[in-house]
Amino acid sequence: MKFNKTTLFGALLGLIMGLIFTVIALFQYDETLTNSRDVLFSSLFIGLPFSILIGLMVGWIWSKLFGKSIF
Numbered sequence: 001m002k003f004n005k006t007t008l009f010g011a012l013l014g015l016i017m018g019l020i021f022t023v024i025a026l027f028q029y030d031e032t033l034t035n036s037r038d039v040l041f042s043s044l045f046i047g048l049p050f051s052i053l054i055g056l057m058v059g060w061i062w063s064k065l066f067g068k069s070i071f
Contacts, residue, residue, distance in 0.1 A: 007059035014055020018048035 022043040029039045 006063040010055040010059020018051030
């Protein structure tokens with residue numbers, strides 16, 4: 001997989017979405033079962049890398065189907 005502009009744009013969107021999901025998770029966790037530290041660490045160390053990888057894959061698929069660059 002070669003990182004062109006489209007793939008990196010997908011990774012950037014994945015990063016932004018991962019951060020948004022982290023903020024949403026911090027507002028919605030159950031205080032009786034867990035604490036904010038556990039929610040934050042699991043979101044940043046598990047959810048964020050997966051969001052970036054999914055964004056990379058979507059950008060790569062987009063560049064293969066529709067061309068090299070969207071700019």
